Amino acid sequence: AQKITQTQPGMFVQEKEAVTLDCTYDTSDQSYGLFWYKQPSSGEMIFLIYQGSYDEQNATEGRYSLNFQKARKSANLVISASQLGDSAMYFCAMRAPAGNTGKLIFGQGTTLQVKP
Amino acid sequence: DSGVTQTPKHLITATGQRVTLRCSPRSGDLSVYWYQQSLDQGLQFLIQYYNGEERAKGNILERFSAQQFPDLHSELNLSSLELGDSALYFCASSAGTLGANVLTFGAGSRLTVL
Numbered sequence: 001a002q003k004i005t006q007t008q009p010g011m012f013v014q015e016k017e018a019v020t021l022d023c024t025y026d027t028s029d030q031s032y033g034l035f036w037y038k039q040p041s042s043g044e045m046i047f048l049i050y051q052g053s054y055d056e057q058n059a060t061e062g063r064y065s066l067n068f069q070k071a072r073k074s075a076n077l078v079i080s081a082s083q084l085g086d087s088a089m090y091f092c093a094m095r096a097p098a099g100n101t102g103k104l105i106f107g108q109g110t111t112l113q114v115k116p
Numbered sequence: 117d118s119g120v121t122q123t124p125k126h127l128i129t130a131t132g133q134r135v136t137l138r139c140s141p142r143s144g145d146l147s148v149y150w151y152q153q154s155l156d157q158g159l160q161f162l163i164q165y166y167n168g169e170e171r172a173k174g175n176i177l178e179r180f181s182a183q184q185f186p187d188l189h190s191e192l193n194l195s196s197l198e199l200g201d202s203a204l205y206f207c208a209s210s211a212g213t214l215g216a217n218v219l220t221f222g223a224g225s226r227l228t229v230l
Contacts, residue, residue: 033215033216035218035219037221043204043223043224043226044118044221044222044223044224045206045208045221046221047218047219047220050216050218052215052216091159101164101171101172101213102147102149102164102166102171102172102210102212102213102214102217102219103149103161103164103172103174104149104161104219105161106151106158106159106161107158108158109158109159
């Protein structure tokens with residue numbers, strides 16, 4: 001069965017510093033996709049970054065990068081130069097193609113607080 | 117604005133009642149997903165439709181049902197409501213179902229059952 005594990009319920013980071021949010025996954029599929037979403041206190045889910053299992057380079061989107069270690073089945077999100085607006089809950093999610101459904105399985109999330 | 121519209125934003129009702137949550141997907145997206153977010157269960161996948169047909173079913177209770185209409189909007193029906201059904205219900209849409217197709221989420225419908 002597919003599973004996403006985020007072991008850090010809460011994290012603190014100082015403004016302007018970098019922070020890494022951990023995500024490990026479990027799947028028997030060779031082809032899969034990994035996603036990170038941000039959920040601010042307002043509640044909406046905002047897509048941040050995507051990594052495909054066959055992508056050779058780590059994905060980057062502005063201040064977000066994904067540290068993809070396939071052998072370790074980890075897909076950690078790195079936020080550089082943290083800003084106060086980065087305070088939110090962050091979810092790691094996985095899509096595996098089995099059944100061609102497109103659904104995402106989400107981890108439990110990590111709450112990030114950025115200190116001024 | 118994500119382009120995915122959910123109504124109502126907030127809903128308060130009593131146990132035993134029935135409610136309908138509505139979702140209009142982003143223009144051009146054929147796939148609609150429903151998720152339930154509660155404090156103890158996290159984000160749980162409920163059901164997915166693709167171009168009017170059910171594509172996948174997750175942890176959806178028998179008291180819950182959904183459908184996607186020809187204009188691609190979707191409705192999630194929750195009946196015989198219990199206190200534990202109080203949650204934030206998200207609708208998301210995507211153009212396709214493979215690879216990097218991103219799920220775009222609506223703002224959610226917050227259901228409170230008293």
